[in-house]
Amino acid sequence: MNVLAYLIPVSLLLGGLGLAAFVFTLKSRQYDDPEGDSRRILNDVWDTRPRPDDVRTDRPSDN
């Protein structure tokens, strides 16, 4: 039964971690546009840097 002494705090900690993660996603507005976010993955357009062409122009400057 001693194992309970570890397992109960561990389970509470894990639950707390899950809750903290959820609170973080909620605060960072990740649920504001669920519909749009789920569809943006199908988008061809790059909306985060670096764009592929940025990468290419960067490379020669390394030489």
Added chain:
Amino acid sequence: MTLAEQSSAMGCPGCVAAPAPSQDTRLCDATLALSLPTIHCQACIATVEQALEKYPGVLHARVNLTRKQAMIDAAGDVTAAELAAVVRAAGFDAWELDPDALQETRTGNLGRDLLMRMAVAGFAAMNVMLLSVAVWSGATDATRGLFHWISAAITLPALAFSAQPFFRNAWSALRARRLNMDVPISLAIALAVATSLWETSLSGKHAYFDAALTLTFFLLAGRWLEARARSAARSAAEELTALEVPRAWKVIADEPTEVPVSELRAGDAVLVRPGSRAPVDGVVIRGTSEVDRSALTGETLPEMRRTGDAVSAGEVNLTGPLVLKATAVGTDTSLHRLAALVAVAESGRSRYTSLADKAATLYAPGVHILAALSFFGWLLWAGDMRVAANIAAAVLIITCPCALGLAVPAVTTAASGRLFGRGLLIKNATALERLAQVDTVVFDKTGTLTEGNPQLTNWHDLTADQQAMAAMLAQGSAHPLSQAVASAAREAGLEVPLADVREVPGYGTELVQGGEVMRLGRPDWLGADARGDQLAAAFQAGSQKPVVLTFSDSLRPGAEALVQQLVTMGKEVILLSGDRAAAVRSIAGRLGISRWEAAVLPDQKADFVQKLQEDGRNVLMVGDGLNDTAALASAHVSISPAQALDAARAASDIVLLGRDLTPVGEALATAMCATKRIRENFRIATVYNIVAVPLAVAGLATPLIAALAMSLSSLTVSANALRISGKSR
């Protein structure tokens, strides 16, 4: 030269040019917002964002598909109207929104707050459930005691945070000496926790901590669904309302100055530019123009205004600038008298009790009586306070309206989500239920069944030369009839050169070419004979005989299909318009509406609808003008298009975002389907209560049975609700 140098040299012109605008934008950065009712997929998002970001001055654009909005960071000199035009050119409907109203709407915050409470309840419930499973599977004595104490330590703070909305609502209801759904909920939660604590301190067998948390979780889920379904609709409706920023041009020492409408006083001189709406009632002291009264009366034919004529607030000035001397401002204007009519109609509207409220009025007292009876029954029978309190708590938990709390919001969320996808905003919680009962549909004509902009009907009566001339003249004016001529020319593929066209306010446009004067304008200006009371203009080249151009209002897309659909659904369709009989008759004929009335005044419209209501009909009113607002408010349920005036939108339950009318028919079908599902859900919840309550009263319900029964009924009800959206695909 290395590539690096080259690229930096190439970058230079950009660098030189870049700092200046970016400094500008930092100084006067503006966030603009657009409403995009017709976007629906990733391709739409990409097209709109690219179109916006290509526009000079736009720094960043982001589309929110859930709310069907775009937020744009742009330089200070970019206006929302310009961007709306850009998006329209890309092929999507777009309306500008007031960014101030967008700065975090209250409804959005409410949704997030509920979600946070739900998360806390959910995570706490999971942990407590973990401990409870151990107890149910046979933990005894000290272990059970320990587990119950840990559960209590998690449950108390979690509930203190997440069940707050219920406690608050219940408290305010009790203070007002009423009973609502939240009273039995709060009582169940409080009693469950109290008896469980008592049991735990006596190292008893049954504790209901998990039930109290799961209950809170499911009920919060219901509340959150409700809030989310309406937050999208409500925020969009709020923003549309906030759109008409009330500003006016006051003439001070011959200089027009922009002031808020509320600062205008009777006697002020007010400039009304072509294309804008008169903010006050007044008399014309300078200028000649034509005004569009369609918002006030539904009449499509513009009227002439000269010096000394009266202009009412809400009329749109069409051709030349007008300076008015204000005779009535603010609440004294004719516009506000119409709004007062709405208030009267609304107070007279029978207050509809939603199905959920009806259920609650039966349910709340019933539950309390049942719990009290089982408490005293067991107290008398067993003579043990502890047993009696335990059983009363079990009864309250079992009967607690988990399923009832989800029964309505789950269905309305599914239904309004589906309708929002089709471009309908449900503003009112009970609108769907009321829509399902509709048997009579009353339409307004101008701006509702028709586009509200006229179309040229006899373009081919003109010779090719005349067509080119007329098109050139038409370019010089914003008058709707000129615009109609110009668009007819565009459709015919005419290339129209720019010309030095002079606008004669109130009459038309003229142009001198080759020593001859060409004119396009009012038939009486050119001495032409306008046939009857039709919408008409005339065109004259030099000394030739003037040609009369006739116009008709074009139907909104989907109007014919909608009327057809309503008739096959067995609804009576009535057309009620403030316009002249000829115009109304022709539209009614084209749509196959047999019952119509023309030249109806605003209060007559309201009376007409009220009379139908008194005859026991459930009327759906569809209208857009100020003259419809009273009728919209007195109808059983009402719909107005997004282009309608804010008063009309405010008075209606549902706002139609797109131009197409077909979603209205779909809304009726969905509403009927939704009401059926709601009733089914109530039946499911009742059956579950009939099975589970006797167990609880008999003292046979263990926490395990309570947890199982509660989850099972909640899941059944939610699954049943989802059938609405499932069917549509």
